[in-house]
Amino acid sequence: MKKLIVTILIAFAALAPMHLDNDYLRTDTFAAVTIQPGESLHDVAGRYTINEADKAQxxxxxxxxxxxxxxxxxxxxxxxxxxxRANADGGAASRAIAQK
Structure with missing residues (x-):
């Protein structure tokens, strides 16, 4: 019985999301964006953050x-x-839109 429980726990751990440190994957707030001609994911992410580490996440x-x-x-x-993502102070979600 212990082997079965350990096997199940290992399987669950292996299949669980591995992005626990990515706050963007834990949010429940989303913006809808329509892609413009020639736009990349990097361009889209740049509208929402200027921090390169945040942009990668x-x-x-x-x-x-x-x-x-x-x-x-x-x-x-x-x-x-x-x-x-929500503000660090726990307030409502906000977006930092970069100026074009």
Whole structure:
């Protein structure tokens, strides 16, 4: 019986999400974005954060949530769900939109 329980726990741990340190994957707030011609995931993520470490996590989360790969070109007109993190002070979710 102990072997069965240990096996189940190991299987669960192996199949559990490994992105526990990515806050974007734990949010329940999303923005809908329509991809413009020539736009990349890096461009989209740049609208929501200017911090490069956050941008990498955001791109990872966008890929996982929308079923896309980071290196795959995005088709203009496609709509993506962008996870938006809550403010550090616990306030409502906000987005830092970079100026074009």
């Amino acid at each position: 955001l791109i990872e989360a966008i890929c996982e949530i929308n079923g896309v790969h980071a290196d795959t070109p995005l088709k203009a007109g496609r709509q993506l769900q962008i996870p938006v």
